[in-house]
Amino acid sequence: MDTNNWLLNILIYYRKIEFFTQYQDFSNYQLVDEVKKLAKKRYSNTYERFFDERNDWFVVNLDIQRVFEIDFGLIYGDYCGIEGINDSIRQLLSVAEISRGFFAPNKVTSYYINECHGKIYSEKDLLKYFDSLPPDENIHRYYKNIVDFEIDGSRHLIVGSYDPSLIAFQINQIIINRGYQFYLGEFGDPTPMLLLNQKETQKLQQERGLRVNVIRRGGDTSWLNLPSNL
Known part of the structure; x- marks a missing residue:
């Protein structure tokens, strides 16, 4: 099968399960041309792999309304410092953007709490708080970044993180x-994250051979426990 026919068939398949809906006015043939343009821009130096390997992920990753790629090597490769308030809000909204409307938060705010559950509303004030701690202490034990939001009138709190998968885990x-639920695809780094239901998950695994795993936080999750009086 030549490249255009392969791409045509794969796009027809994924359009049926609500991928590339932002191109709903495109014919299948027009979408083939558009995806080729997106792939050339996105993959540039590895553009030939897009055609040679014929891996579904190379295609579905181009749908930025359905797939968010996480660069775990970048996140955990270097020390990132404290989680910024604006960064945490941005991560939450980035996850919401690929949720297909099933996670639509509003009234989103962010702040820090110290070990006494006192609220701290800026990075500057958090640094002042750190100055009050004993020297050589692990400062990360003494605060959490909180993202506060509402869904359908109900208030929710999660712990902010540089890692979008940890935010998605809490949203799940x-x-x-x-x-x-949010799933991670087994496709290397960057790693694709997307929202699926059980039927879609089984369909992609059985019909397309895609390996996806629901995001689960292993080990100790006590760091997620939040005081009820916030």
């Missing part, structure tokens, strides 16, 4: 009754 617990 909020939206689980809606039948959708």
